[in-house]
Amino acid sequence: TMARTMHAPSLPDRTIDAYTDVTGPDRLERLGSLADTLADDRILHINSTATGGGVAELLRSIVPLCNDLEIDTDWLVMDADDDFFEVTKAMHNALQGNSLPLTEAMKAIYRAVNEENAIELEDEDAYDLVVIHDPQPLGMLEHFEETMPEAAIVWRCHIDLTDPAPEYLAFVSEYTARVDHAIFSRSSYVGETAVPETSIIYPSIDPVTEKNRSLDAEAVADVSDRLDPLSFEDPLVTQISRFDPWKDQFGTLEAYRRASEDVSDLQLALVGGMAGDDPEGLELYEQVAEEATADPNVHVLTDLPDTGVNVLQRESDVVVQKSLREGFGLVVSEALWKRTPVVGSNVGGIPLQIVDGETGYLVDPDDAIGAGERVVDLLEDDGRRAKFGENAREHVRKQFLLPRQLVELLDVLADELD
Numbered sequence: 124t125m126a127r128t129m130h131a132p133s134l135p136d137r138t139i140d141a142y143t144d145v146t147g148p149d150r151l152e153r154l155g156s157l158a159d160t161l162a163d164d165r166i167l168h169i170n171s172t173a174t175g176g177g178v179a180e181l182l183r184s185i186v187p188l189c190n191d192l193e194i195d196t197d198w199l200v201m202d203a204d205d206d207f208f209e210v211t212k213a214m215h216n217a218l219q220g221n222s223l224p225l226t227e228a229m230k231a232i233y234r235a236v237n238e239e240n241a242i243e244l245e246d247e248d249a250y251d252l253v254v255i256h257d258p259q260p261l262g263m264l265e266h267f268e269e270t271m272p273e274a275a276i277v278w279r280c281h282i283d284l285t286d287p288a289p290e291y292l293a294f295v296s297e298y299t300a301r302v303d304h305a306i307f308s309r310s311s312y313v314g315e316t317a318v319p320e321t322s323i324i325y326p327s328i329d330p331v332t333e334k335n336r337s338l339d340a341e342a343v344a345d346v347s348d349r350l351d352p353l354s355f356e357d358p359l360v361t362q363i364s365r366f367d368p369w370k371d372q373f374g375t376l377e378a379y380r381r382a383s384e385d386v387s388d389l390q391l392a393l394v395g396g397m398a399g400d401d402p403e404g405l406e407l408y409e410q411v412a413e414e415a416t417a418d419p420n421v422h423v424l425t426d427l428p429d430t431g432v433n434v435l436q437r438e439s440d441v442v443v444q445k446s447l448r449e450g451f452g453l454v455v456s457e458a459l460w461k462r463t464p465v466v467g468s469n470v471g472g473i474p475l476q477i478v479d480g481e482t483g484y485l486v487d488p489d490d491a492i493g494a495g496e497r498v499v500d501l502l503e504d505d506g507r508r509a510k511f512g513e514n515a516r517e518h519v520r521k522q523f524l525l526p527r528q529l530v531e532l533l534d535v536l537a538d539e540l541d
């Protein structure tokens with residue numbers, strides 16, 4: 124086997140003091156006492172990409188904040204090539220409901236790359252607890268059982284397991300059956316997955332990041348200039364998603380076309396990036412860009428910096444999330460936090476965030492026309508958008524900000540280390 128070196132992404136500074144405005148004193152106290160409980164433990168998070176996508180987004184906040192709380196926490200990203208990521212993307216797609224073949228050759232690539240990554244940790248001090256994010260690094264479990272037999276292993280599943288392909292679920296279950304604990308984003312995802320014990324934790328957004336903090340008019344104007352010819356003076360609908368088939372950018376285009384029949388000068392921004400562990404992204408991006416070229420009011424934007432994402436979520440009149448499957452959907456809470464109502468599919472974690480008729484509208488995932496009509500309802504009623512926006516901000520403040528998620532996560536870790 125070859126040596127593959129996992130790497131530790133560079134992380135921003137975070138301090139718990141930055142959250143006093145959005146968090147009650149009880150929760151901050153609770154975080155402090157959990158930190159005391161975990162003071163002597165070494166914790167490792169492993170995932171498969173440092174950038175792009177919701178898991179990296181979460182770890183970029185959780186890991187530095189834990190360290191600020193003096194919980195010794197590392198984050199390592201797998202080292203793998205496209206052969207591996209093609210296997211794990213098939214795994215991701217099959218677990219979210221596509222029927223795909225799973226060959227012995229695919230299993231062999233999966234096992235080999237996981238082994239190559241895990242071997243690197245053998246000479247290090249053992250960790251007391253390892254959190255494995257999503258299916259990609261699960262295969263390392265086998266080696267940790269030998270090299271860190273004392274370590275507790277927690278599997279954090281971020282994907283929508285509403286209707287997984289049985290063959291893939293069986294393969295993943297060979298590993299998940301051996302972890303100490305599994306965390307899912309909704310109870311309905313547990314299904315037939317073999318896991319010893321489970322917790323349900325809703326993900327969260329971090330209100331202090333560049334992506335989510337409040338911005339002054341100057342910062343907004345600066346981004347606005349750079350996005351020209353897109354204009355915040357005319358009605359604007361936005362979807363922000365990796366170019367992934369589950370995000371249904373084509374459905375969003377259809378919804379936009381329906382809405383344009385009633386709203387003149389309507390614009391659509393489709394913002395997307397390529398996650399490092401997703402070899403499908405480029406092809407899908409090209410297909411979406413191709414379909415959009417004929418319409419000058421559709422803007423397909425890639426690799427927008429976080430300030431740009433922030434401004435678009437803030438300045439759009441309506442955000443759309445037309446996913447077909449969605450473990451949670453951080454982009455929904457990101458928009459709601461900025462007081463922008465969201466029209467989204469009634470799948471996965473989206474209905475936790477969109478309260479139909481209060482913070483936005485829910486539509487059937489196969490009803491792009493209905494989504495377009497709901498967009499029109501919002502665009503034609505300034506008062507309703509403003510009211511939904513206020514509701515949205517409150518809903519996210521109560522349920523989907525980082526300190527709440529961190530308490531629940533540390534609770535699980537403390538239990539496992541007990």
Ligand code: UPG
Nearest residue numbers: 176177178180281364365394395396449450451452453454
């Ligand atoms: N993002 C960008 N630029 C882009 C596209 C996306 O910054 O061009 C960001 C976006 O702002 C968000 C993140 O990437 O912060 C995407 O997160 P999310 O909307 O949650 O989707 P996924 O990347 O698919 O994340 C997976 C699950 C998702 C879950 C998340 C965390 O699919 O449902 O919420 O993991 O559990």
